[in-house]
Structure formats: structure tokens, C-alpha cells
Amino acid sequence: MNLTLKIWRQKDANTQGKIVDYPISEVSPDMSFLEMLDVLNEQLISKGEEPVEFDHDCREGICGTCSLQINGEPHGPDRGVTTCQLHMRMFKDGDTIFIEPFRANAFPVIKDLIVDRSSFDRIQQAGGFISVNTSGNTIDANSIPVNKHDADKSFDAATCIGCGACVAACKNASAMLFTSAKVSQFALLPQGQVEATDRVMNMVRQMDLEGFGNCTNTGACEIECPKGISLENIARMNREYLKASTK
Amino acid sequence: MSGILNSSIARKVAMALSAIFLLIFLLQHFLINFTSVISENLFNELSHFMGTNILIQAVMQPVLIFAVVFHFVMGFILEAKNKSARKIKYVSYNGGANSSWMSRNMIYSGLVILAFLVLHFIDFWIPEMNYKYIQFNPEDPTRYYGELVHKFESPLRVGAYVVSFALLSLHLLHGFQSSFQSVGCNGKYTPALKAFGKYFAILIPLGFIFIALFHHFNH
Incomplete structure (x- = not known):
């Protein structure tokens, strides 16, 4: 699948953030959402760019560390799963995916997609x-x-x-x-x-x-x-x- | 008890209790108005009773006005507080994926109902107060039906009533069950309560619309 990612980038808590576009190609439907972001980050690192910061830990839906507002929904469009359990098969080739941090005054952004919970x-x-x-x-x-x-x-x-x-x-x-x-x-x-x-x-x-x-x-x-x-x-x-x- | 009125749950419960009171008032208002479709005399008798009974005039009417004002003021306060809890908004927000339009837009349906209540007060309540307590006119137990029918002559007013009650229906479709959830009622009776709430939210406003249209087209 070829996708366009629109990701919230924010240098730190005191800097204003913005949405940045990242085209990504050859995404497997079997990948998890976080694996897809891992691939993006590897590409960014190889180009000498700053990787996208996001929270993750167990990657099996237990720890509650991963977050992400995906296309306007927390943990994306699937039900009963965390972002780490979300698979790319939930999206279609050519999709544009908005990825933002969880928003609330009580959850201030630390960097990019990481919020202080x-x-x-x-x-x-x-x-x-x-x-x-x-x-x-x-x-x-x-x-x-x-x-x-x-x-x-x-x-x-x-x-x-x-x-x-x-x-x-x-x-x-x-x-x-x-x-x-x-x-x-x-x-x-x-x-x-x-x-x-x-x-x-x-x-x-x-x-x-x-x-x-x-x-x-x-x-x-x-x-x-x-x-x-x-x-x-x-x-x-x-x-x-x-x-x-x-x- | 100190500080309880400052808590989010206390505000929510107070909002819900005023809503439940208004639901009961709406039902009795509908039942009395509906008699105007069945019998002119019965409607006049009931209206005369409501308009002259000391308990209703001196106790229930101020309580009702307080409940209406409280419900609106608290609604605006809660809306402002809730909006300010997320100062930076989402670029992409898909509220329709997880909640009903009615539940997300109570403030807008509420504003239409508020506009309707202003019209309703100008139409009925203010002239009634003027008739009874300022001009001290002698009570005429047969005047109510004629006043009601006269108000529904204007197609513009009837149109405003229809739109307002449609919005009231949307407001109640969320508000009915929500008010019971807020006071802690959620359990094995919830599916039945939700179903009853849906019927109430649709049938009562529809009944008010029917009354307005009935008198508009029959007189």
C-alpha cells in the first residue's frame, strides 16, 4: 500500500506544532500501525531527519502506553484494540492518515505524538x-x-x-x-x-x-x-x- | 458537603435533576394542551385551574422558572468549561464514529429551544401575567381556548413551533437517558429506560406539533 501520513510534529512542550506530510510506500497490510511508523522512522533516520517520537512499550495491548489519535479516533478505526494492535489492513491503498497526539489540557504534549499522562x-x-x-x-x-x-x-x-x-x-x-x-x-x-x-x-x-x-x-x-x-x-x-x- | 457544588459530578447531577423536572413538566404541559384537540371546555377548565390554583401559581411556577433558568445557565457554564478543557483542537476529529450528533450538539438544540421559549413567553406567559397581575382583569374561565387558537393562526408562528419541537426532540433523544445516567441510574433497567426515552423524545414533541397544526388548519 502507498499512503500519505499527516503527522503532528512538535519539537517540545513549549514550541508550536504543525502537521507534516510524509508519503510512505510498500506498506504491508500485515504490519501493525506502530511497525509502519517504525519503517517511516528508519527512512527518516537514513535521510538524516528527526524520527517521529511516539509512545509504545508492550506492543500487545496490555500496558496502555501507546496512544495516537488516528483519523480522528483514539487508537484508530478498529474497535477493542490499542494502537499497537491496530493493523494496516484497516486502511486502503492511497489513504491519507492523520496521526495526532491525544488532546487535552491535562495531557500536554511533550514531543511530537508523546503526551504527559x-x-x-x-x-x-x-x-x-x-x-x-x-x-x-x-x-x-x-x-x-x-x-x-x-x-x-x-x-x-x-x-x-x-x-x-x-x-x-x-x-x-x-x-x-x-x-x-x-x-x-x-x-x-x-x-x-x-x-x-x-x-x-x-x-x-x-x-x-x-x-x-x-x-x-x-x-x-x-x-x-x-x-x-x-x-x-x-x-x-x-x-x-x-x-x-x-x- | 463543603465544596460539593464545585465538583464536576455535582454540576452534572444538578443539571440532570433540573432536566428530569423539566421532562415531567413537559409531559403535563402536553397532556393539558392535548385536551384542546378533544374538548374546548375541558381545556378551558384545566387551564383555568392551572392559572388560578395558588399552589401552582405561587410555588410550582417559580420552581419551574428557576429550573428553566438554571438548566440554561448551567448548560452554558458546562459548555464553556468543556470547550476550555481542550484548548488545542484536533486537526482531524471524527466524532460521528463514536457518538450521536444529538449528544455532541446539545448546546445548539438547546439554543433553538431557548429561542423558542423566548417566543413562547412573549406569546403566552407575559400576556397572561399582564392580564392577571398587572391589569387585574376579572378572571374569565372560558378565554383560554380562544387565545390558544388565535396564536396558531399565523403560519410563521406555527412554522417556528414545528422547527423548535423538532429540535426539542433531538435534544431529548440524548437528554432523556443522559439525565438518568447522570444521577447514577445505569443497570439492568437501562435498555427499557432508553427505549422509553426514545418514544418520549419522539412522541411528545410530535404531539405538540400536531396540536399546533390541528388548530392552524381547523380554524
């Missing part, structure tokens, strides 16, 4: 944990009975990899899906009840402080989430928040 870390640090004494008297988690339905729902929420596609997809740059998944995974388990009030209040407060937008329930986040995190989690977080607010 540490705002997610700070939301997690604000309450996305349970406090357990690990001094040697730790109780086996399996000794506490958990309803199967709740365990499954909690596991579903816990599959969020924190990639930021929900923020990137949302027209309001809202981080409600991410935050609600991290609240839900504990809210559904007995182990999470002790700190439930502080958790939801602190995580929502941090989410607001980071400058994410408000959720208007468009559902774009759920559609684009590579892990299929459900909007049910946002409703659950809203309930948890209202419950915590009255305490």
Missing part, C-alpha cells in the same frame, strides 16, 4: 488503592467471600489500562470513564469499602484539579475504550460520590 497517575494516587498491612499478618484475599457478579464487574473495571483513549475521544476531554473504572474496581469489593468515601471524593477532586472536562454522556469513551470499560462505571461513580457527599 501523569495526571492519571495523580488521580490514581489520590485514592485508587486499598490500605493493607503487609507486615506479615496479611489476610489472604480469597478468605473474604465475594459475590461472583460483583467480582466479575470489579474485574471488568480493573482491566482499564489507563491509556487515555476515553479522554482523547470525549468532546469535553473528560476523564470520567478512567476515574470511574478505578473507583468501581474497589467499590464493588468488600476490601474497598473501608476507604470508599475518601476514595471517591479524593479521586474526583483530583480529576477536577487536573483540568479535565465534564462528562455529558456522549458515550464516545465507551466506544473507543480498547478494554470495553462500560458507562455503568460512571453511573456507579456518580452514586458513590453522592453517597459519600452526604456523609
